[in-house]
Amino acid sequence: MNIVVCLKQVPATTEVKIDPQTNTLIREGIKNVVNPYDTYALEEAIRLKERFGGIVTVISMGPPQAEQMLREAIASGADQAYLLSDRAFAGADTLATSYTLSLAITRKINECDLVVCGRQSVDGDTGQVSPQLAQTLAYSFVSYVDNIEDISEGKIRVRRMIEEGHEIIEAFLPAVISVVKGINVPRLPSLRGIMRAKNAAIPVLNAQSLDADPQMIGLNGSATKVVRIFSPERVCRGEKLPGDAEAQVDCLITKLRESGII
């Protein structure tokens, strides 16, 4: 089985400050870590490899420092890695990101049965890359997977988390799945893995080597644009209604009528 895992580096803290002038995150001085949901994706991919045989390739679109994260993924058991890095990829929204990731799969990796992603990144929180990636690749897509039941005869059967329970979904391969916390407990790297990772070559793929359409990557390829990022101002306004519950209800109805709401 050929499995691809998409990893993203995110700031290590939830207390990220926003530069009011540029509307972007202030990333200086903040440590970068692998997106927590992606660690579950990687662990699941390695387990599938152990169960069904095959190769696990990890990819990430990011700045040069993301290479360290890819190396650690190899130390945990991934077989190979690619870093997709180019100034032209910067400013990408999820659409441009998923296009770029898809190029690595169709133009470099070629053989791919399953793509495993984390359900969302903890900085963007959109959860959009994995479905957009599936759409671009024309693969099946199942989100919020919390257990992989079986893979056989060209199909994958998974248990998917829904609001008040689970559903079992069967999809044709090749497929993209996004996984949730709790699907597994990620392993720690091993010493031998660390040594292997130290010597591993991690090719850097840029726009040219991926033969990327310049209109579909980075800012140019973004269908959405961040106009402003702000923390909403907390305004404490309101009136506490007096009396017991009955009196409060009467008072509330009167006020709603007076203001024409009802």
Add this chain to the structure above:
Amino acid sequence: MRNLVHRIAEERILPVRAELDEKEEFPRALINDLAASDLFRIFVPEEYDGMGGGCFDLCLVVEELSRVCSGVAVSFAASGLGSFAIRQFGSEEQKRKYLPDVAAGNKLTAFALTEATAGSDAAALKATADKVSGGYVLNGTKQFITNAREADIYTVIALTNKTKGSRGASSFIVEKNTPGFSFGKKEHKMGIRASVTGELIFQNCFVPESNLIGKEGMGFIQVLRTLDWSRPGIGAQAVGVAQGALEASVEYAKQRVQFDHPIIALPVVQNKLADMAIKVEAARALVYAAARTVDSGAKQISEESSMAKVFASDVAMEVTTNAVQIFGGAGYMRDYPVEKMMRDAKVTQIYEGANDTLRSNIAGEVRKRGGKRN
């Protein structure tokens, strides 16, 4: 490697250490985690699936583990101790038979020397190994053995010749489940409670010829070499627990407010912390210097490894006691980690060469060279 062990200690050991201590529970799941990360490979040569590390690497791992829980650290380190004789003095067949499993962490080992009447006076051992056709029959009881019952492979020292004193001792590899080999009492200890310490009982236990390590009569030399090699590891264990205590003390002192300020603002606390930090650094330097000497293959390593063990264990006792003091009343409570560290530290002054015995040995060496530099 240090970072990896640090992570394992923080992510896997820290959450369960209090419970393991409370229940005196052997950390089998954690041992499996250490095995999965290849950590048992560090003290096995490459030819036998190991990574060919030495005493220095062992000390690095033990220090990081001990910083979080000495009980887990000891369970790990004891497997290095129990397999040393096979690694150093074993035949090719013995190494190939046993070491790969040790390296993979599939089988733990234990070192069985101590008896009820033979602690510091190890030469007074009484366990016997009578020569019979095809092998030896072991009789006797071993006391206070780390990893008793949990280990699969035991290095057992017994007398093959009862007339020559310690020169009549030989080492044997005895596997768990060998008929005539059973386990007795499991000890309830002051500290390192996650580590299992127990009695081994040999009653007409037959071991084949092929399980003798080296030659008859070589037992004691092997023991001395084994302990010389492992003592820096105990030093590392001591440095680790002291380090953990120091960090906990600083963190507590920064947030505990008395007399309107965090107590770290008080000179009396600052002096304690400074002295603690100085001693931990000094102990660390001595331990790793001794580890390097051991790895260099030098002939004379006893004195240096003994000094490192004595100094580091005394430092550990002092630092952990001061840590409890800095925590004050809270430090005395089992809810806080430092009283466990103090209980864990004490044993480092006692086992693998009681500090009293080692001081006596060191004095002998010092006297021999007139106190001059080595």
